[in-house]
Amino acid sequence: MMENTENTYNRGDRRNRGNMTKMIEIRDLTRIYGDGAEVRALDGVNLDIGRGEFLAIIGPSGSGKSTLLNQIGILDTPTSGRILLDGVDITKSSEKERSRLRNRKLGFIFQYHHLLPDFNAIENVMMPLLINGVKRSKARKIASRMLEEVGLFDRMDHRPNQLSGGQNQRVAIARALVNSPEIVIGDELTGNLDSRASDAIYELLRRLNREHEQTFILVTHDEAMAAKTDRVIRIVDGQIVEDSG
Amino acid sequence: MFEMNIAIRHIRSRQRQTIFSVIAVALAVAIITISMSMLSGFTSYIVDATVENQPHVTVSPEEDEDYIYLYHGLLNYIRRQECVIAASPRYQGDCALQYQHNVEGVVLYGINPGDETKILNVEKDIVAGDFMSLTGPGNRIIMGSKLAENLEAEIGDAVTAKFPGSKPTDFTVTGIIRTGTQADETLAYANLGQVQGFYDKGDIITGIGVRVLDIYAADTLAEKIDYEAGYDATSWMEGNREILDLIDQQAGFAYIFYLLIFAISGFGIANILIMVVMDKVGEIGMLMAMGTSRRSILLIFLFEACILGMMGVIIGSVLGYVSSVMLASYTIPVPPEMYFGLDHLPFLITPKNFIIAGVFAMAINIIAGAYPARRASKMDPVEAIHEV
Numbered sequence: 001m002m003e004n005t006e007n008t009y010n011r012g013d014r015r016n017r018g019n020m021t022k023m024i025e026i027r028d029l030t031r032i033y034g035d036g037a038e039v040r041a042l043d044g045v046n047l048d049i050g051r052g053e054f055l056a057i058i059g060p061s062g063s064g065k066s067t068l069l070n071q072i073g074i075l076d077t078p079t080s081g082r083i084l085l086d087g088v089d090i091t092k093s094s095e096k097e098r099s100r101l102r103n104r105k106l107g108f109i110f111q112y113h114h115l116l117p118d119f120n121a122i123e124n125v126m127m128p129l130l131i132n133g134v135k136r137s138k139a140r141k142i143a144s145r146m147l148e149e150v151g152l153f154d155r156m157d158h159r160p161n162q163l164s165g166g167q168n169q170r171v172a173i174a175r176a177l178v179n180s181p182e183i184v185i186g187d188e189l190t191g192n193l194d195s196r197a198s199d200a201i202y203e204l205l206r207r208l209n210r211e212h213e214q215t216f217i218l219v220t221h222d223e224a225m226a227a228k229t230d231r232v233i234r235i236v237d238g239q240i241v242e243d244s245g
Numbered sequence: 246m247f248e249m250n251i252a253i254r255h256i257r258s259r260q261r262q263t264i265f266s267v268i269a270v271a272l273a274v275a276i277i278t279i280s281m282s283m284l285s286g287f288t289s290y291i292v293d294a295t296v297e298n299q300p301h302v303t304v305s306p307e308e309d310e311d312y313i314y315l316y317h318g319l320l321n322y323i324r325r326q327e328c329v330i331a332a333s334p335r336y337q338g339d340c341a342l343q344y345q346h347n348v349e350g351v352v353l354y355g356i357n358p359g360d361e362t363k364i365l366n367v368e369k370d371i372v373a374g375d376f377m378s379l380t381g382p383g384n385r386i387i388m389g390s391k392l393a394e395n396l397e398a399e400i401g402d403a404v405t406a407k408f409p410g411s412k413p414t415d416f417t418v419t420g421i422i423r424t425g426t427q428a429d430e431t432l433a434y435a436n437l438g439q440v441q442g443f444y445d446k447g448d449i450i451t452g453i454g455v456r457v458l459d460i461y462a463a464d465t466l467a468e469k470i471d472y473e474a475g476y477d478a479t480s481w482m483e484g485n486r487e488i489l490d491l492i493d494q495q496a497g498f499a500y501i502f503y504l505l506i507f508a509i510s511g512f513g514i515a516n517i518l519i520m521v522v523m524d525k526v527g528e529i530g531m532l533m534a535m536g537t538s539r540r541s542i543l544l545i546f547l548f549e550a551c552i553l554g555m556m557g558v559i560i561g562s563v564l565g566y567v568s569s570v571m572l573a574s575y576t577i578p579v580p581p582e583m584y585f586g587l588d589h590l591p592f593l594i595t596p597k598n599f600i601i602a603g604v605f606a607m608a609i610n611i612i613a614g615a616y617p618a619r620r621a622s623k624m625d626p627v628e629a630i631h632e633v
């Protein structure tokens with residue numbers, strides 16, 4: 001951890017990010033898919049993201065946005081290159097450690113809410129805490145506060161099939177944030193919503209980002225939404241072609 | 246235990262499939278416990294019938310000898326053995342019995358009535374008189390029912406025993422015994438001392454009958470006596486090897502049959518779990534994204550197999566128990582002679598059978614659950630999440 005801080009602090013950092021501490025450092029990250037006809041989904045990506053940043057990743061379909069997000073989310077392993085979360089090289093972590101990091105450091109929101117259909121809203125929000133080993137009563141308390149924050153306090157006992165798409169996505173957001181992760185990643189999380197609902201979600205994320213100082217990385221097709229973030233990274237053919245930071 | 250929590254929800258959300266797979270396991274357990282109770286009952290009936298009518302271990306003279314001389318030391322040695330309940334010295338000889346004009350060949354057993362009743366339940370076969378009456382004064386004899394009929398002798402009559410070289414001796418009939426076997430035509434009991442006197446041989450015997458605590462330990466005891474005392478000792482098991490082998494063989498076939506039944510019910514469990522796993526791919530991916538370890542994913546589905554199996558075992562055991570009790574109280578509508586002298590199905594309902602069936606069923610259900618559970622735990626989270 002010490003050596004990394006020393007060596008990488010200035011290397012890939014093209015802009016001066018003020019006194020923001022680094023949360024994520026990506027070095028020469030390459031992800032090649034396929035046997036035979038190989039696809040370079042990521043091609044030597046270098047990127048630093050600071051604590052509390054609110055940024056958008058945009059780019060044409062198939063450019064590697066989801067691939068990058070899955071790498072940061074430790075859901076996938078790179079073909080080559082390194083990713084440091086808080087100074088820890090996650091590409092070298094064991095399977096167990098990766099699960100632990102996903103649980104403690106990361107919150108995921110996908111295009112589809114992926115709520116567990118057999119559990120109601122609060123139980124879904126409690127799930128990351130229970131996986132973390134938090135006691136049920138405590139988990140319930142934290143989860144209900146979280147649901148209140150996303151404005152669904154009165155829908156606690158509803159199952160996913162009893163909630164609207166936007167409401168389910170809010171529950172998913174509450175679930176992603178309930179463990180107070182340092183990094184929240186969203187892959188087209190408003191893709192299934194109309195513009196009013198997605199604006200509301202955007203406002204919600206923005207507020208949570210301000211209040212909790214968590215790092216938000218959002219992949220989006222929605223240029224208008226991207227424009228409202230602090231920093232926009234554009235990817236084409238697996239390479240970063242623009243960084244508005 | 247969030248794994249258990251998720252497992253329970255999965256099961257609860259698909260009640261119809263749950264019911265079917267539980268019924269499959271329950272039926273398997275019920276059929277098998279009923280069948281095991283019947284097999285145990287039949288085995289123990291045969292064993293009891295065999296063991297009740299002969300000593301558990303019979304000690305005979307050394308090779309090339311006809312008698313056991315100086316047998317008191319041997320008797321004490323046998324009685325000192327831990328598993329031995331009782332030992333009875335016997336003098337067995339042939340002779341002729343005469344009553345008025347009737348003469349019959351007889352196998353005459355000289356015994357100490359007190360010892361003999363401790364190794365064989367002879368009293369239960371006495372149909373007239375009393376076995377312990379042999380202890381009374383004078384020469385007394387108890388004879389088989391057919392023998393008494395053939396001699397036309399009754400209780401109180403004096404019969405004469407004759408043997409070449411022996412002095413004809415009178416015995417008073419004080420009891421009639423009916424074992425239900427061929428022995429009833431030739432069997433006679435008298436006091437050991439009197440029989441020894443009749444044959445004029447002194448204090449020697451032809452064998453010792455032994456009763457042990459655990460009938461299945463008879464083999465070991467026989468070997469020990471054989472080895473340590475040098476006398477020829479035979480257990481009831483040796484004497485009935487064919488019957489016992491037949492029972493073992495039957496049990497072996499039965500277990501293969503049980504395995505097949507359980508395998509069928511195991512497929513039911515595997516089937517429902519494969520469906521759940523296929524249905525829950527996206528959920529599994531999301532659970533992994535939330536930091537659920539592969540081990541926990543495995544556990545979720547193994548728990549499901551356990552819960553389904555457990556419900557099946559409990560319901561099946563109750564069903565098996567109730568059916569066994571009902572079948573056991575049912576009177577067979579054929580004459581007992583046609584069914585080993587039984588008028589009821591010989592059920593033996595023991596906890597052991599239920600435990601074996603339950604453990605067996607659970608083991609197979611967990612094996613059945615292992616494949617889908619492993620498949621779930623090996624999923625790639627990225628691919629799984631994409632599969633909504």
Ligand SMILES: Nc1ncnc2c1ncn2[C@@H]1O[C@H](COP(=O)(O)OP(=O)(O)OP(=O)(O)O)[C@@H](O)[C@H]1O
Nearest residue numbers: 033034039041059060061062063064065066067068
């Ligand atoms: N599992 C995979 N196997 C093979 N190729 C893959 C796989 N996943 C992604 N790819 C390829 O990698 C490239 C990047 O895919 P990715 O999903 O990251 O694109 P994206 O930018 O998220 O696109 P979209 O905006 O359509 O979601 C694409 O060419 C895609 O076909």
Ligand SMILES: [Mg+2]
Nearest residue numbers: 065066067187
């Ligand atoms: Mg994508």
